[in-house]
Amino acid sequence: MPDFLVQPVDFATGAEDLRKVREAVFVLEQGVPAALEWDGSDAACHHVIARDAAGAPIGTGRLTPDRRIGRMAVLPQWRGRGIGDALLLALLEQARALGWSEVSLHAQVSAEHFYARHGFVPQGGRFEEAGIEHQTMRRALRGATAIEQRSAAVAMTAALATQARRSLVIYSRDLDPGLFDAPLVLDALRRLATRLGPVEIRVLLHDAAAPQHALAPLLPLAQRLPSVFAFREIHDPVDRAWPSAFVANDTGGWYFRPLGHRLEGEARLDEPARARQLQEEFTRTWERARICTLYRALDL
Incomplete structure (x- = not known):
């Protein structure tokens, strides 16, 4: 049995827990400016959160209104245990429930292989975002x-x-x-x-x-x-x-x-x-x- 739980969370009630993970990973670990990390669109997004057995937040992810997956983050000490996979699958399930035909994401190049294993395919060339090299990737949810x-x-x-x-x-x-x-x-x-x-x-x-x-x-x-x-x-x-x-x-x-x-x-x-x-x-x-x-x- 996994020692964590992934579930949807409303931003109005879960903002503080989401913030703990995202600031630890993106702002402190990766050096993303806080102004870029908190882009003002979270209230309109669908969020998922991973919690440990004690209920502490350990991972996050979101779906934006423009049908993009983003803010995928797992605390360092919890990586390699399948939490990222579970977060991504939960987001794909939400996207299907919303009736979306496809989703896209901006993958950090270091995570490109992770998304590829879940059926995301690269589109276009690489680019820099928040000082980190990224690759646009897409996955169809209906059709080929x-x-x-x-x-x-x-x-x-x-x-x-x-x-x-x-x-x-x-x-x-x-x-x-x-x-x-x-x-x-x-x-x-x-x-x-x-x-x-x-x-x-x-x-x-x-x-x-x-x-x-x-x-x-x-x-x-x-x-x-x-x-x-x-x-x-x-x-x-x-x-x-x-x-x-x-x-x-x-x-x-x-x-x-x-x-x-x-x-x-x-x-x-x-x-x-x-x-x-x-x-x-x-x-x-x-x-x-x-x-x-x-x-x-x-x-x-």
Whole structure:
């Protein structure tokens, strides 16, 4: 059981507790000027607060009227315990209850990977805010997210691996350099592969030689975990003519690319029917594919 509680709080009654956390994190720790931290819009925002077992405030977050998540803060001594995840999930739940179709946020660059694991994708370039480098990120709450650049593809693929329970399927031409060798994706795959309990990550390739020749970093990870990773190579001419690529997990998430040699496509984290459809298509092709004999030397 967690030793904290996250709940909505009205600013009129919770201002003092919110202030304790935000001033400790933003003003004292990060050096944000108090005049910027208290921007006058809190009364119009929806807030959530995390409290410890004694009721003391330890984390905050808010939704602004322009549908932006902000003021995500956790006291230093409480970090690494899942409080940030719980705050963010509570804010997303509130946003859905309000009927919002998407939310955005200005992520501190140091926290960009945290938001990416929750399905937020970068948009535009980085910028400075209150003397700290930030990145605009967005997440769709209804419908698919358009994937238009590499950073968005990396973020969504990492989110799919992070949110998978026990299985993930990857249909790729050659392990897509720039995507499956991205540190964020590799870390998410490693975390999934080393999770307690049975986990299966299946990878279908058009060209099994290309990742080997390129020394793709996913292969050494799979070598260390041969009971988790399985690779096959497509050889049926009809299957090889299929132009697309995709990733799908067992919690309803998917990322589909109409053209497998490009990263542009669409993705969702919460559409089980489409995820099952892609998994079924994957399984049919998997059964016709052959084991990657090139990887035998790697014990794959």
